[in-house]
Amino acid sequence: MKYTTRPQAILLLADGTIFYGKSIGISGKTFGEVCFNTGMTGYQEIFTDPSYFGQIMVATNPHIGNYGVNSDEVESEKIMISGLVCKNFSFNHSRPDSESNLYDYFENQNLICISDVDTRALVSYIRDNGAQNAVICTDGTSVEELKTLLSNVPNMEGLELASKVSTTEPYFFGNENATFKISALDLGIKRNILRNLAKRDCYIKVFPYDTNFETLKAFNPDGYFLSNGPGDPEPLEQVIGVAQEIIASDTPVFGICLGHQIIGLANGISTYKMFNGHRGINHPVMNILTGKGEITSQNHGFAVNREELEKHNDLEITHYHLNDNTVAGMKMKSKNCFSVQYHPEASPGPHDSSYLFDEFISNIKWSKELQQA
Known part of the structure; x- marks a missing residue:
């Protein structure tokens, strides 16, 4: 000092x-x-x-x-x-x-x-x-x-920031001889997400935020991952378009945080800036599918519009925040695609939600079995 x-x-x-x-x-x-x-x-x-x-x-x-x-x-x-x-x-x-x-x-x-x-x-x-x-x-x-x-400082609403934190060049993470290959779109990806995928026998190629679908597909992935990141999701029009192509490909998709919001926008669901976001490692979430509560790590200032989501024919809410009933997770009915608003990699935080990485791998295995049938 x-x-x-x-x-x-x-x-x-x-x-x-x-x-x-x-x-x-x-x-x-x-x-x-x-x-x-x-x-x-x-x-x-x-x-x-x-x-x-x-x-x-x-x-x-x-x-x-x-x-x-x-x-x-x-x-x-x-x-x-x-x-x-x-x-x-x-x-x-x-x-x-x-x-x-x-x-x-x-x-x-x-x-x-x-x-x-x-x-x-x-x-x-x-x-x-x-x-x-x-x-x-x-x-x-x-x-x-x-x-x-x-x-003169711009407001967070309407501010695109993923480009400020995304990698500028593709890179690999994990064992190249792993069973599964994942194309990850880096909107501000956390290192512990990559660790969680790698320890589940995945070899990940991480791409810049503005990568087109054909480049992501060229890695011949078994699944796609849309990462967390900063800023307002709505200005990311190119990313939203790429997400639509990814979903249409019928390859398993998993999104976290900003990636979750992008999946919502790709399905025509709007997002909004919260009065105060969720940031901490003690946020309670209800898993509707299991009826179990989870203590989660969260970090977001934007959310998916729940009213619009509940009216959507091809999306269903899988998790919600117990403090304010905001959408904490969703999945598509017709596609192998799901996402959560919080952070199952939890670094820092509890490990209640790490099973979501296992679900992603299960979705990939199920998809591969269908292709081989």
Whole structure:
């Protein structure tokens, strides 16, 4: 830590509300939509989750940084959040297998952080007033100048961000001699999704978000995967069109989060921006097919329109969120295609929903048996 006395810092919301705190020592300002995650652990996985691109994260756990960082606990190549707001920032860490402290990790990637904020009051304010743009400033810029700069930041609604986090070149993951081959469309894919597929005997080729169907098909996959990712799904018109072609091919399809929304849009179901999204590792979901509840990891600010889905002839709801009854999962009746709004790979989070990867593999096996019959 370079400072004996840490500089004052502010979090300015788009509606003019200001929360005060202190800089952890990295000077600058950063913009994004402010949101909060209710998880009590897994901060490094959260910071590196591509679905959080363009967002300022508020940590509800009062202690951040206390167990350091480890290169095995990342979900992408770099930090994806725009900035961090926390109560207590730990410059020291005590976990034996930590490779570094969180401050050095942030400094190396120039991640702006404000600590000593009343995060309970901030989260309550966001819950009451909804997600909105904000700026963290640690360099002393005047409030009036910050307001001007913040007014020019685009809103998340209508914002396409998958292109900002997707791979630019195709790459492979897993054992090339695996039983099953998967074409995965990278809209902001998490590394643990790939791990879950690979350990189920899949060899995955990951493609850029704007890959056409013929290129995806050329890998001769046994199944297609549509990944999670950031931003509004509706601007992804090309991806929606590719999803329609994938579904029409009668090859098994699995979508998670943004991929789930894309499947909905490909079937003519609209999506909408939520007042506050679902972000945390304790979200309760009901599986309608089994009658069992699941505790799930979630991270999304958009959702599929339930009223339209219930009227659709070829789609049925398989899961719903027990807190607000939003759609948490669906499947097609005439096609081998299903999706969930939450994260069964759960990194971080509970493993209640990991069976969904097994269902995808079962769908692939069933499809292959039909082809061979």
